[in-house]
Amino acid sequence: MIAADQILRLPLLPLLIAQGMVVRRKALRLPEPEGPRQGRLGSGPFLRLLIAGDSSAAGVGASDQTQALAGQLAHRLAQGHTVHWQLEAxxxxxxxxxxxxxxxxxxxxxxxxxxxxxxxxxxxAVSQGRFAQQQQQLASLLKDRFSVRHILVSGVPHMEHFPALPQPLAWVLGQQARRLDHRLARLSTQIDGFHHLPFDLPSDPHFAAEDGYHPNPKAYSFWAERLAHEIEKLFIRA
Incomplete structure (x- = not known):
């Protein structure tokens, strides 16, 4: 079935293009935070961690890497492990x-x-099929070349809640984000060691960075805690 947003996209196209241009022109462009992108923390059993992805993985919205996702996650895991971590985002x-x-x-x-x-x-505008194919290729690369045991895939954020996006642009992008996220969830049932974690950060503006588009340190802390909990569950089961 064709979704409502896909049906309405054509008549809405002039407005969507105009809104997209305004958002790009007025967007506050925050830098990636300073700080190390690899390191070793803690004591205990060794845990080798790779964080990869886009600006959220890179920590945009935080002032330094200790407040970003990688730094907070490594610090949380270091409470019970010797964590060797590396950020590629x-x-x-x-x-x-x-x-x-x-x-x-x-x-x-x-x-x-x-x-x-x-x-x-x-x-x-990457298609659902292409997105799923590339995610599958990335999973295969991580498992075959880097011997990754567990791939934790954060779900695609709910873009309809981004404060920086006006309506109806936010709604259209949000619906497509949900479709890509459903593909990730489906892949988690098809690929061994591929774990989909819904992106369930609170849709509260207090969790958004000043650009209205990225998480802030409070949101990164929430996200890191959720990931650390899932990682610890996986290793307890192992």
Missing amino acids: TTGHRTADTLRRISQLPARPFDVAILALGVNDVTG
Whole structure:
């Protein structure tokens, strides 16, 4: 079935294009935070962690990496592990970009990979089929070349709640984000070790960065806590 937003997209196209241009022109462009992008923390059993993806994985919205997703997640996991962590993320990256980036890294083993992708696939009009194919290729690369045991894939954010996006643009992008997220959920039933975690951050403006588009440190803390909990459950089961 064709969804309502897909039916209405054509008559709404002039408005959507105009809104997109205004958003791009007025958008507050926050930098990626300063700080190390790899390190070692804690004591206990070794845990080798790779975080990859787009600007949210890179920590845009935080002032430094200690307040961003990677830093907060590594700190949380270091309470019970010796964590070797590495961040490979860039603003604007789609799944295809991350696939190319990871393929250029020297082969080394990781226990867990965290992926945060999808928003730029939505705004870049990547089809559902292409998105799923590239995610599957990325999962295969992580497992075959980097010996990743568990891939935790953060769901595509609910873009209809982004404060920076006006209606109906937010609604149209949000519906497409939901479709891509459903593809990720389906892949989790098809690929061993591929775990889909719905992006369930509160849709409260207090969790948004000043650009109205990215998480802030409070949201990164919430997100890191959720990921750490899932990682610990996986290793307890192992």
